[in-house]
Amino acid sequence: MGTTTVSRVINGGARVSPKTLVRVRRVIEQLGYMPNQAARVLKGDRTKTIGLIIPSIADPFFSSCAEAAQAVARANDSLLIVTASHNDPHTEIENINILVSHRVDGLILAPANSHSQAMRDLLNRLSVPVVAIDRPVANSSIASVVTDNFRGARSATQHLIDHGYKRIVCLTGESTLFTIQERIRGYRAAVEAAGLPYSLNTAIKDYKSAEYAIESMLAGANPPDALFTLKNSTTTYTFEVLQKKNVQVPKTVALLGFDDFELASAVRPSISVVQQPVEEIGRVAAELLFDQLLGRHNTGLPTRSKRTPHVLLETHLIKRNSCGCTPMIS
Amino acid sequence: MGTTTVSRVINGGARVSPKTLVRVRRVIEQLGYMPNQAARVLKGDRTKTIGLIIPSIADPFFSSCAEAAQAVARANDSLLIVTASHNDPHTEIENINILVSHRVDGLILAPANSHSQAMRDLLNRLSVPVVAIDRPVANSSIASVVTDNFRGARSATQHLIDHGYKRIVCLTGESTLFTIQERIRGYRAAVEAAGLPYSLNTAIKDYKSAEYAIESMLAGANPPDALFTLKNSTTTYTFEVLQKKNVQVPKTVALLGFDDFELASAVRPSISVVQQPVEEIGRVAAELLFDQLLGRHNTGLPTRSKRTPHVLLETHLIKRNSCGCTPMIS
């Protein structure tokens, strides 16, 4: 018995006589033998694992990304390791280190803080390819797959303007996040271009704060006729408040949210939203990563694109009822 | 320079002079050096990784489990690797093999098929501890953390009976799953004990089929006065249909669902549900796994419990409006 022969059998069985091949295979089967990846890795080969760091596994947005990325990883015979940063820069760096220790072949991450110098340095030092999702890494040459939050928010706001609303208020929380800032920019661009007042409240962090904000506004001198909510939780809190207060939507005040969610079409009125191509983000990011990993660049592109692609994905406005539209389908 | 010294520094720095310690640490920092886990593993130690196999990462139920399990893993200085089986026995076995190849220290999984002989054999051959979640592995000594689906469904049905409903119909899909079967048993036990008719429809797999089923029932000779839906998607499809048909809930027909979901309290009427202790499942499973891993059993228990614990977690009935209750809080 030669270990080499066994090794050959495991790796496809080339240059092994059919007899031994069968024999070895049977023994392997019988013993339930599994090659030790650690040893393979140690030999210097790829680990066939890639890492994904997202704020939370339980967040539907990111878990859908993860699912899509995993599919691509599988297709490339790799394992996806998902860890959660909870948007904490410290935890994030810790996660990067853990994954690097485990010698992942590449890394996808949603940077907790786009501007963290420490993380940028760390990332630049890595010898494996990195792709950022959802948010780019500022001032760096790291590849990224990001939604066009600016245009998405601008055209959504424009849609409200087209409906004739004059006092469109923008509601959100977590305004330090890159994505939220971009959406704010988009909202601002649209209202300013239309000569409408700019009104932003970034203090919505739970049901209570939403209730307080909306109550004051509606009772105020110049109540809004439309609400543009920049993130999922803000949208649902707002919806709940409006419902509880028996505010007519969209009659008294219209509602449009950024980011789609499961029951947006099931509630009454159904909620119009800006939809992000969630799965696509995960899929494209993983594809980009494997492109870098396997050294295949710019396939099919006539122009030699730069080494680090920055993919900007388009959003899609889903017109339901809460904005004032009356689509055919329920 | 001795590699041993460096090794010592990395592993806590015992028996190293303060000077060298500082010096080595600085160089490590400067080089961005990370110990190669593969080599450590090869030395025979634990890999500090555990595997989790769930039907889908994007499923809120399981991703919450995963999040909780990851927290426990971190606390035990380990990495959680999550993979998706899509409820396919073949993919599941493939995933087990991949994780075993990567030498995970333990495994948590939601068995796609509780009765698969092949999987049972494979699992028994493994040298690492295994914990099943959501569904047990039939006829095996594998530890499990499962919700008490039977009692949850029975008491939910009983609650509908207490409300005075006489024709309670049970709706679901995926009736081959262990959890669903248990819930069916619970429903059956309750209606039969009350001398009420047993009526089950397991064909709800999408909005269309829900619409068809509900339409026929309501138009039929003996329409139901309450609907008990056994899984999340069935509940939302049913809710959508009832809403679209302008059926009064709970007046014309009441609704009670198994499994809580994000907007159950936000919709009108708010939907009463049987809530599972989702995070607890993930947490307890991971804790059980590390107990086995670290050889600490039966802590604090006076009676010597058997080696493979089977934890049965209680459900909680959340009374909202759709069942006919009128809770104080919105």
Place this chain on the structure above:
DNA sequence: CTGTTAGCGCATTCAC
């Protein structure tokens, strides 16, 4: 076709 050898990076043992 098959076996022998060497080395991947680390932690452990044992001398110094």
Place this chain on the structure above:
DNA sequence: GTGAATGCGCTAACAG
């Protein structure tokens, strides 16, 4: 306090 030697399981290179 420190360092040299050893072996974990595997595969690539090289004989037979």
